[in-house]
Structures are given as C-alpha cells and as structure tokens.
Amino acid sequence: MxxxxxxxxxxxxxxxxxxxxxxxxxxxxxPPYHLQAAADLPAPASQTITTPGDTTNTLVRLSIKPAQRQRFVEAIRGVLEPSRQAEGCLVFDVYQQRDDANAFVVYERWADAPAHQRHLATPYTAAFLAQLNGMLAQAPETLEPRDLVMP
Known part of the structure; x- marks a missing residue:
C-alpha cells in the first residue's frame, strides 16, 4: 500500500x-480533445450507476467528412432515443469536438456486456453503422475504459 x-x-x-x-x-x-454538447442533437442524459464494475463503456471518436455532417447528425439522431430507451443503457450521448465541427465522440455506458451486445444487434444500430462508412473522413478511434472506483 x-x-x-x-x-x-x-x-x-x-x-x-x-x-x-x-x-x-x-x-x-x-488536451487532444475539447468536447461540448452538439447543438443540433438532444442534450446528454444518463441514469444512476449502481454496479460500476459490471458496466461496459465505449467512447468512439468519429471524424466526419464536412459534406456529410448534416447526414451524420440526422443518422445519429435516429439512434439516440432508441438507444437511450434500450434495456441496460445507462448513458448514450454524442458530443462535438469544440475546435472541429465535424468530429464527434459517442459515449456509451451499458449495465453489462450482454446489454451492449443486444444494442449492437438492433436494426436501428445496424442501419446506422451501414450509413456511417460513407460518412467517415478517417477510421474511428475507439476506447473501452473500465470503471475505476477510488477508495
């Protein structure tokens, strides 16, 4: 100790x-990224986390082609509410990078890995991911941080 x-x-x-x-x-x-709530998307929302050790967390930074920005906003808007209402969703928020209007970070927090897997298998997620490939300016950056509970 x-x-x-x-x-x-x-x-x-x-x-x-x-x-x-x-x-x-x-x-x-x-810092490499300064984030803010995306003005043209619903505000961030979350639920109380009761078992932090079981959660699955995902942060995905997406760099969108400038000509595809509005199409991306419309596509992610179609995923936000169904994701937030999905069983096991604790957080599903989209942030825009402050110094780059075409860079977004999707922050997802699920009660457990099975809840996240169910989300990935939904028709609305599959439709979004199919559209996303043509909008990306570069490959997404993905982080899957684990909860750290300080004593």
Missing part, C-alpha cells in the same frame, strides 16, 4: 514539474 501511494505521489510531482516547464516556456500542453 505504501509503495502504491509513493508511486502516485512521484507521478503527481513529475507531472506538476512537467506542466511547470511547459507553462514557463509559454507552451502549456493542451
């Missing part, structure tokens, strides 16, 4: 020193 706390403090101190060096040089590091 003491080793873990010591390692955490070392990482914190090194990170603070690195940040100080960048700031002193006028080069403060910027």
């Amino acid at each position: 003491k080793k873990r706390k010591a390692a955490w403090w070392v990482a914190l101190i090194l990170g603070a020193l690195a940040l100080g060096v960048f700031v002193a040089r006028g080069q403060a590091p910027t």
